[in-house]
Amino acid sequence: MDDRGDIKPIRLPRLGGSVRKFLGIGLLIIAWQALAAADVVNPFLLPPPSRLVSTFWDMLIDGSLLVHAASSLERVVVGFAIAAIVGMVLGVVLGWWPAISEQLMPVVEAVRPIPPIAWTPLAILWFGIGNAPSYFLVFIGAVFPVFVNTFAAVRGLDRTQINAALCLGAGPRLLITDIVIPASLPVIFPGLRIALGVGWMCVVAAELIAAQSGLGYLIQQSRMLLQTQVVLTGMITIGMIGFAMNAGMTWLEHRLIPWKVSEPRP
Amino acid sequence: MSERSLQIAVRDVSKRFDSRGDDEGVTALSAVDLEIFRGEFLVLLGPSGCGKSTLLNLIAGFLKPSAGAILHDGMAVAGPDRRRTVVFQEYALFPWMTVQQNVEFGLKAQGMPLRERRGVARNLLSIVRLAGFEDRYPHEISGGMKQRAAIARAIAPSPDILLMDEPFGALDAQTRVLLQEEIARISAETGKTIVFVTHSIDEAVFLGDRIVVMSSRPGRVRDIYPVGLPRPRVPEMRTDAAFRDLVDKLWTSLRPDWRAETGDVAQTA
Numbered sequence: 001m002d003d004r005g006d007i008k009p010i011r012l013p014r015l016g017g018s019v020r021k022f023l024g025i026g027l028l029i030i031a032w033q034a035l036a037a038a039d040v041v042n043p044f045l046l047p048p049p050s051r052l053v054s055t056f057w058d059m060l061i062d063g064s065l066l067v068h069a070a071s072s073l074e075r076v077v078v079g080f081a082i083a084a085i086v087g088m089v090l091g092v093v094l095g096w097w098p099a100i101s102e103q104l105m106p107v108v109e110a111v112r113p114i115p116p117i118a119w120t121p122l123a124i125l126w127f128g129i130g131n132a133p134s135y136f137l138v139f140i141g142a143v144f145p146v147f148v149n150t151f152a153a154v155r156g157l158d159r160t161q162i163n164a165a166l167c168l169g170a171g172p173r174l175l176i177t178d179i180v181i182p183a184s185l186p187v188i189f190p191g192l193r194i195a196l197g198v199g200w201m202c203v204v205a206a207e208l209i210a211a212q213s214g215l216g217y218l219i220q221q222s223r224m225l226l227q228t229q230v231v232l233t234g235m236i237t238i239g240m241i242g243f244a245m246n247a248g249m250t251w252l253e254h255r256l257i258p259w260k261v262s263e264p265r266p
Numbered sequence: 267m268s269e270r271s272l273q274i275a276v277r278d279v280s281k282r283f284d285s286r287g288d289d290e291g292v293t294a295l296s297a298v299d300l301e302i303f304r305g306e307f308l309v310l311l312g313p314s315g316c317g318k319s320t321l322l323n324l325i326a327g328f329l330k331p332s333a334g335a336i337l338h339d340g341m342a343v344a345g346p347d348r349r350r351t352v353v354f355q356e357y358a359l360f361p362w363m364t365v366q367q368n369v370e371f372g373l374k375a376q377g378m379p380l381r382e383r384r385g386v387a388r389n390l391l392s393i394v395r396l397a398g399f400e401d402r403y404p405h406e407i408s409g410g411m412k413q414r415a416a417i418a419r420a421i422a423p424s425p426d427i428l429l430m431d432e433p434f435g436a437l438d439a440q441t442r443v444l445l446q447e448e449i450a451r452i453s454a455e456t457g458k459t460i461v462f463v464t465h466s467i468d469e470a471v472f473l474g475d476r477i478v479v480m481s482s483r484p485g486r487v488r489d490i491y492p493v494g495l496p497r498p499r500v501p502e503m504r505t506d507a508a509f510r511d512l513v514d515k516l517w518t519s520l521r522p523d524w525r526a527e528t529g530d531v532a533q534t535a
Contacts, residue, residue, distance in 0.1 A: 003497045045421070062428050071491070128286055158358075160356065160358045161358050161360060163326070163328050163346065163352065163354075163358070164352065164360075165326075165352065165360075165371070165375075166328075166345070166346040166347040167326055167327070167347070167348065167350060167429075168348055168351060168372035168375055168419070168420075168422075168423055169304055169347065169348030169354045169372055169375040169376060169423055170371070170375045171375065172374055174374070178360075178363075178371070178374075179360065182362040182363075183360075183362070185362075197316040257362075257363045258402075259361045259405060
């Protein structure tokens, strides 16, 4: 390496990591604004960033954005919580007892490929308009990632570790709290993170059709009122909240599973 | 050994593993009789497939015999319990616990209060020379250190017997020798009964009071050799004439099995 020191590849100016991350998105916004200023795009079909920023600010100040975001979040939290509990219980039961999984797995596999959106008509028929169909659709979207990962985690438990715990005198309760759960967490947690992301997409989709509030309802309503800038503001808010939830779950994962980093399962 | 008191009795034990599909199955152990005495260091030696690990798992209670019985102080072994703890080849430390928490686990299972078990674990960790590594996670320490931690964890609940399943098999040669000396010291100091599985003749002679030579397909006890070296064992004994003699004798005895295992290629020690 040393004797080739004088031949160097052409390098872009060195930038800090965070600067590099935002460079692309910054350029996109500038180009977008420039195109709008030059009258190349119709500002009704694609409002410029400056317009979106002011719309976002106005809706933040008058509270309407927060109200919609809060109802979407409430729905995703409820649906996700139910899905997490049901998915984990089902995963543990089917993972632990092969006799049960032989019976139930075909049912699960038959239902799993149906997109959650396809359940919307039934959800409305069963639960009417309101929060309940949204809870249901979030549940349908989120339950399978949780189930699949929990099932895999239980099936993948290391027999030697269980034996080690048993010969050290562990009873059933200690075995579950100190061995089975922590051994499964590194596999279950990514399932929970994916489930929350899917649930967030489902809640927005549900609100497009079956709700009277929420960010999905907001963008649907604004389309009918021809308020493109509100549609886009709603979309961007949906994206930002989804991003924040994923980042939050990743952070939680690192906090809860500090040993995972360099000890992959065999 | 003045008064030999029987601790574990393996009575006419056979173990078959039924394979799925065909009805053949594998007979891992056939009619094994063995007596293990309190305080002795017993080595199970043999080629792979001779059932020595299966025998250890049966004594631990992880497996049930297909025929025969295993008695611990006269009572049939019904399952794993903390009077017989195990040190595994692949350590089997709990990766989500620190070294300290791993060692504490068996004490926690007994319901020992946190403060008390912390003290016991720290003391044990210093015995296995791991003081200063209490708060590390297993993935942060070397293989040799992991096995020291696993030994401390197995000793913590004060078992009657320590069962060791090729505990040094995954370690490099130097670490292995050092840990052999360590376990010789620990066994001399604690006076615990140890059942130790290995396929290394040197290791068997250096550590064992008696060496049980097993042969394969089906696994059975072929010979039992007493080791005439005094305890505690120290590194200088490796060059002792008695040590070399016994190694040679075992090597000659086991050579045909090893030949079979390696596809009839002649080998030398």
